[in-house]
Amino acid sequence: MEPEFLFANKEFSFNSTNEIQIPKDPLDQVIGQDEAVKIAKFAAKQRRNLLLVGPPGIGKSLIAQAVSYHLPKPASEVSVLHNPEYPERPIVEVKTKLDLEKETKMLSQSQGDLVSPTSVPSFVAERLGFRCRSCNVLSKPSVSTCPHCGTDKFTGDSNYSPFGDLLAPYFEESTKQERVHTTRTVGSGEEIIVYERAGEKIRVLEQTQLEKLDSLKRKKPRKVIIPLKRKAFVVATGASETELLGDVRHDPYGGHAGIGVQPYLRVVPGAIHESHEGVLFIDEISSLTFIQRYLLTAMQEKKYSIVGRNPHSAGASVKVEDVPCDFILIAASNINDLGQILPPLRSRIIGNGYEVLLDTHMPDSARNRGKLAQFIAQEIRKDGKIPHASFEAVSEIINIAKARAKIVDGADDALTLRLRELGGVVRLSGDYAKENGLIEKEDVKKALLKARNLEEQLRDKYGSMYKASLGDVGRVGKSEGKEIS
Numbered sequence: 001m002e003p004e005f006l007f008a009n010k011e012f013s014f015n016s017t018n019e020i021q022i023p024k025d026p027l028d029q030v031i032g033q034d035e036a037v038k039i040a041k042f043a044a045k046q047r048r049n050l051l052l053v054g055p056p057g058i059g060k061s062l063i064a065q066a067v068s069y070h071l072p073k074p075a076s077e078v079s080v081l082h083n084p085e086y087p088e089r090p091i092v093e094v095k096t097k098l099d100l101e102k103e104t105k106m107l108s109q110s111q112g113d114l115v116s117p118t119s120v121p122s123f124v125a126e127r128l129g130f131r132c133r134s135c136n137v138l139s140k141p142s143v144s145t146c147p148h149c150g151t152d153k154f155t156g157d158s159n160y161s162p163f164g165d166l167l168a169p170y171f172e173e174s175t176k177q178e179r180v181h182t183t184r185t186v187g188s189g190e191e192i193i194v195y196e197r198a199g200e201k202i203r204v205l206e207q208t209q210l211e212k213l214d215s216l217k218r219k220k221p222r223k224v225i226i227p228l229k230r231k232a233f234v235v236a237t238g239a240s241e242t243e244l245l246g247d248v249r250h251d252p253y254g255g256h257a258g259i260g261v262q263p264y265l266r267v268v269p270g271a272i273h274e275s276h277e278g279v280l281f282i283d284e285i286s287s288l289t290f291i292q293r294y295l296l297t298a299m300q301e302k303k304y305s306i307v308g309r310n311p312h313s314a315g316a317s318v319k320v321e322d323v324p325c326d327f328i329l330i331a332a333s334n335i336n337d338l339g340q341i342l343p344p345l346r347s348r349i350i351g352n353g354y355e356v357l358l359d360t361h362m363p364d365s366a367r368n369r370g371k372l373a374q375f376i377a378q379e380i381r382k383d384g385k386i387p388h389a390s391f392e393a394v395s396e397i398i399n400i401a402k403a404r405a406k407i408v409d410g411a412d413d414a415l416t417l418r419l420r421e422l423g424g425v426v427r428l429s430g431d432y433a434k435e436n437g438l439i440e441k442e443d444v445k446k447a448l449l450k451a452r453n454l455e456e457q458l459r460d461k462y463g464s465m466y467k468a469s470l471g472d473v474g475r476v477g478k479s480e481g482k483e484i485s
């Protein structure tokens, strides 16, 4: 059932929120912020930055996360490579998904074919420990005594000894081989062929495969710092400089080649790197204070060097230049903190994106009532522990939304969009609902009494916040809310 028509026509009415269809697209699950959602869809498509402004609990984080669902999956992997000439300057390497697929294919091709011991020359099967030298019968290489004739497969000794298998490992080393190298004639030339024991099978590696394996093994040692499979949504709220920009860890042996940990292995990416090709979300952006400045550079250059940030650490001498960090910045702020956001940062957001003021309420229309019913159904499904709500219970919650728009925002004929708090009423109502039943109007009423915030409770108890504050220092009779002196 399409939520928008629920309250437009009796035909579309419902008995339980279970019947309400919830859109699959997380951006369509955002209620009442139509303009912001429209812009968020652009932002995802065109890779634009966003600054979302509004009071708590109206969907800023929800929108930011939903944008990341609209982005294509990350398509590159970033590694740091050991630099043998100058280990303190590891080299960054970016591989596309295509490069990685080619490499995996090459690796699988260089693994050779697995064949049974009957398909290899008999001397190979013998040296790899499958074939008995005496009777030629094949058996598992883990068994040293031939199960057919009792001869020791590796020494050819036919004197059966009950301790044969116990002593075998000592003789085996010199006789049973892991790998047999041989040659075969191809046309007018010869090529190397290697047979390798692989459990109860034998792996056959031809010369071309050996060459591929060799070239893969010759690659420089590396550490993948941003894997191909990663989340496209990285939260850096309240991040420190190190968390945001990356670091190089300390090593007490100063990265000594023999006993220390090589510098490239100690490189740690920051949130700006981890969100490469995705969304970097920073709530309360103003709380980053001076760190905002680094963010500017990262946004402009789309790459940012990783250095050791502790001057007393061995990591301080290490630097990896130009680590990619092409992210979409989604920042959130409340109205009062707007002045604390660095003007050049805002300029960069506006220069390639949007600043969006979110709505605190929406007109009370049939369409929007339907949207609130969708919201209630979403919250119930998300919670997973409470039952669905009846039509009457939903209508009661909508009445609360209307009253709150009036009380909190002074808006007539409107429904509140401070939905985190309204979600609280839904969950509490669910706690009061009978097991296996539906949330009913009575449950909502009970929940509303309990869902009052502390200020409301203090006002009820003491008459006013002023009297309550006197009560705190013991000058007011707590139960009656009257002054004692």
Ligand SMILES: Nc1ncnc2c1ncn2[C@@H]1O[C@H](COP(=O)(O)OP(=O)(O)OP(=O)(O)O)[C@@H](O)[C@H]1O
Residues within 6 Å of the ligand: 029, 030, 031, 032, 033, 055, 056, 057, 058, 059, 060, 061, 062, 063, 283, 332, 375, 379, 417, 418, 419, 420, 421, 423
């Ligand atoms: N517009 C909305 N549509 C649907 N659900 C919402 C909306 N706004 C808030 N909610 C519900 O409230 C919860 C909190 O919302 P969200 O975290 O997005 O708020 P916020 O604006 O980021 O708040 P804060 O400023 O405190 O970080 C969401 O997980 C969701 O359940």
Ligand SMILES: [Mg+2]
Residues within 6 Å of the ligand: 060, 061, 062, 283, 332
């Ligand atoms: Mg938030």
